[in-house]
């Protein structure tokens with residue numbers, strides 16, 4: 567791999583928000599290092615910041631290590647899931663955290679990683695050491711679990727029919743075969759196929775739970791001044807981030823049925839920096855159509 571296989575999304579917006587709000591020293595954690603595009607920009611723009619790059623994908627991390635070699639002494643790497651890696655950072659003064667959630671263009675495009683419609687494998691693991699793959703989900707999950715994935719993660723109203731077609735056609739050995747089966751169940755256009763593939767991918771990588779755990783761990787690590795930015799690529803993830811930020815920004819956390827405040831009204835952890843999520847400009851969309859569903863939200867902790 568020589569050429570950079572991933573264009574960082576919303577790069578200017580990400581850097582500008584950190585520039586306007588983040589302390590100039592301490593540690594920066596990139597929870598989803600990928601190919602190091604965002605990290606490179608952070609290291610260039612904040613000469614006194616040290617960076618910790620986390621990714622569960624070894625291939626991406628090897629590439630990022632080479633790309634960031636010029637910042638030797640300022641960068642450390644952790645090849646793990648972000649939720650567990652963050653727990654190792656409790657002693658550090660964290661100034662900024664970025665999570666660019668989801669899969670990289672390399673993971674999506676590389677046919678052997680098993681994310682594409684025409685792949686000969688049924689895989690979709692971001693971390694190749696993980697046991698559960700798309701093969702297991704598609705071939706071994708029971709009807710109820712399959713229906714739930716299709717209903718909850720793909721928001722697909724034909725979930726019963728699709729689960730039925732999958733069950734009847736087992737064993738299914740490749741994405742190519744799965745695509746044909748989905749098409750025979752009436753899922754003809756690419757957008758709907760992509761939603762179903764995405765739902766299986768969310769299940770394989772436990773993506774929503776992982777996002778919730780990342781948010782919880784960042785809350786535990788944050789101190790006054792820590793800035794968190796999160797980029798998501800679909801509404802299920804964006805909702806989780808939006809609700810968490812709203813809860814963190816609340817002064818009063820008494821149950822809604824309480825007549826008067828009994829919590830002291832002093833529970834606000836910080837402020838939301840993005841009233842509405844930022845999305846890609848026309849210029850960025852032209853250059854990188856994959857940025858179309860990206861949404862960026864940011865939060866600044868004012869209390870530890």
Ligand SMILES: C[S@@+](CC[C@H](N)C(=O)[O-])C[C@H]1O[C@@H](n2cnc3c(N)ncnc32)[C@H](O)[C@@H]1O
Nearest residue numbers: 574598600601602603604621622623647648666
């Ligand atoms: C969208 S890409 C990030 C691209 C990166 N910002 C760049 O500029 O190259 C997402 C990356 O995060 C990794 N990833 C996603 N969720 C993760 C998690 N929970 N823990 C660790 N890595 C994760 C994926 O393996 C992938 O390499």
